[in-house]
Amino acid sequence: MLNASELLARAESLTDSVQLVDRILRAGLLLHASDVHIDPAADSARVRFRIDGMLEDVLRIPAAMQGAVTSRLKVLASLDIAERRAPQDGGFTWRMGGAGAFGAQPLDVRMATLPVRYGERVTLRLLETGGQRLGIDDLGMSDADRAAFDGVLRRPHGLVLLTGPTGSGKTTTLYAAIQELLKGTPLNIITVEDPIEYEIPGVAQAEVDSADKVNFSKALKSLLRHDPDVVMIGEIRDADSLDAAVKAALTGHLVLSTLHTNDAKSTVTRLVDMGLDPNLVPATLRLAVAQRLVRRLCPECRVKGARGWEAKGCPACGGRGYRGRIGLFELYAPESGLSTSMADDARAKVEAGVTSEAEVMRVVGALGDRALPPVGADHRAAHPQVRRAR
Helix, strand or coil: CCCHHHHHHHHCCCCCHHHHHHHHHHHHHHCCCCEEEEEECCCEEEEEEEECCEEEEEEEEEHHHHHHHHHHHHHHCCCCCCCCCCCEEEEEEEECCCCCCCCCCEEEEEEEEEEECCEEEEEEEEEECCCCCCCHHHCCCCHHHHHHHHHHHCCCCEEEEEECCCCCCHHHHHHHHHHHHHCCCCCCEEEEECCCCCCCCCCEEEECCCCCCCCHHHHHHHHHHHCCCEEEECCCCCHHHHHHHHHHHHCCCEEEEEECCCCCCHHHHHHHHCCCCHHHHHHHEEEEEEEEEEEEECCCCCEEECCEEECCCCHHHCCCCEEEEEEEEEEEECCCCEECCHHHHHHHHHHCCCCCHHHHHHHCCCCCCCCCCCCCCCHHHHCHHHHHHC
16 A cells, blocks of 8 residues: 555656545545545645644646646535635545445545635645544643543532643543443433534434524534533523523532633633622632643654754654644633642643644744733733732
């Protein structure tokens, strides 16, 4: 079987769009890419893979092939191939070796198109449907953080929020938490997601649709009539979904969800800004977990340098110096006063050789004595409630 580099090298000369799409998806699967980006330009289309959070140029498609490749992907995703002036989104399941290939790893592909100057930009999200899901032990939490997280999951009600920017692994942590809950006492677990990324046996999963027949607020109001013990909401994105989540948490349900904030303690400010009564924060919010993803140093070739372990590069990691990713975490529990630092977690992982200081700097900034804000911004100055919470 050809490796990913050979597949991509031979793809450059292909003139059949079906074979070319097949080669791109095969290479993406072999390299464990999370996304494929096809960016059209005047003379060619650039194909890039996102591997361990980093974009890499892998292929150039001749301009004459751009339209055919896009049409082939649209056919697979059941999109309108004649519509080129409006964004579209869809998805399909692809299997290496073809639809009838026995034992081949299925790949769930989510597709989105966007009209741009020289054609249509295509983004593919690649999800290995048959792979082993990550458990809490695989996320990278310290023993203390893991114990605190487990303790909250064992409580019968309350709100648990995962925070961080897009792509920081929040949904993965939610899925890991649900898998942990499934190991214990039998529970009725219902989720509302947009979209459903992975199927979880034993869990009722509802998907929000684009026609707004099922949105977060409507689904939450309905699912509470189904006697759930645990509710997972893909994201709290507005006042209505927050109100439904808080009511569920106050009426005897454990509610897991995500929120966009810079750090764990900013969750309090964000909830209040969205309309939650400040007095209800300690009554509902059991735990806020902020996280980021950093690349793991390749254990085969990492080297000890002046500033800790550093990346080198070898055949095992494709010359990148890194293989896979791991989370950096900080926890905040208003009720108990628990507060851990992402800076401390990052420093411990650097000292242990799990990641490098350069990688931490790239993702979250310098290793200071406090939680690390994004570069060029001090959100605390704009949110005095956060200063009081600290």
